Amino acid sequence: MRIDIISVVPDLLQSPFSHSIMKRAKDKGLLEVNVINLREHTTYARAQVDDYQFGGGAGMVMMVEPLVNAIESLRKTTNYDEVIFLTPDGETFKQGLANQLSLKNNLLLICGHYKGIDQRIRDHFITMEISIGDYVLSGGELAAAVIVDSVGRLLPGVLNDETSALTDSFQDNLLAPPVYTRPVEFRGWKVPDILMSGNHAKIDQWRHDQSVLRTRERRPDLLSGEDG
Numbered sequence: 681m682r683i684d685i686i687s688v689v690p691d692l693l694q695s696p697f698s699h700s701i702m703k704r705a706k707d708k709g710l711l712e713v714n715v716i717n718l719r720e721h722t723t724y725a726r727a728q729v730d731d732y733q734f735g736g737g738a739g740m741v742m743m744v745e746p747l748v749n750a751i752e753s754l755r756k757t758t759n760y761d762e763v764i765f766l767t768p769d770g771e772t773f774k775q776g777l778a779n780q781l782s783l784k785n786n787l788l789l790i791c792g793h794y795k796g797i798d799q800r801i802r803d804h805f806i807t808m809e810i811s812i813g814d815y816v817l818s819g820g821e822l823a824a825a826v827i828v829d830s831v832g833r834l835l836p837g838v839l840n841d842e843t844s845a846l847t848d849s850f851q852d853n854l855l856a857p858p859v860y861t862r863p864v865e866f867r868g869w870k871v872p873d874i875l876m877s878g879n880h881a882k883i884d885q886w887r888h889d890q891s892v893l894r895t896r897e898r899r900p901d902l903l904s905g906e907d908g
């Protein structure tokens with residue numbers, strides 16, 4: 681999969697994909713991430729990419745032209761399955777959407793800044809708008825990093841048995857169960873006997889029960905199965 685990201689702060693997106701599972705995905709050639717500096721696509725003086733909004737009001741708006749230049753230049757060599765604008769008023773990002781996006785070949789992510797981007801970009805170029813939650817970030821970059829991470833780790837071959845996505849929280853609308861490792865006892869706090877029993881059917885049942893309990897306690901909304 682190839683993910684291109686247009687940003688006015690490309691430096692913010694250097695480190696997130698250079699470690700751990702994201703690094704492995706890239707090293708294995710399963711994921712390619714390219715960060716494009718929007719300022720390299722503007723024809724305005726001093727690499728300007730934003731301007732005052734018509735109608736007045738505080739806050740700058742990202743201009744149409746630099747974004748169109750960037751998108752059209754990228755499109756010459758890549759056919760995007762989705763052109764995604766990251767914005768607090770987009771569809772809330774959930775595991776189900778991560779699963780769907782992981783099936784695509786090429787994604788273009790556009791990080792907004794300031795008061796947002798000129799609506800004409802949204803009307804004519806954007807195919808999907810995503811928010812990562814009900815709070816406001818100063819730009820779309822951290823949201824882009826979240827999406828690339830959650831999608832990238834789902835690509836076939838990225839995770840191994842130890843890190844399998846099948847047992848993740850949310851994958852079946854349940855939170856993951858508690859986990860333990862050595863030592864068996866620490867300060868008198870013991871690992872549940874069932875996990876030491878070697879009875880895998882019973883262990884699976886216990887884990888499932890724990891998942892349901894934890895979900896009922898912490899996220900009862902997931903059990904009503906209205907989304908995912």
Ligand code: 6GU
Pocket residue numbers: 765766767768792810811812813814815816817818819820823824
């Ligand atoms: Cl995608 N962008 C910004 N700026 N803020 C957000 C967001 C995105 N998702 C949640 N808050």
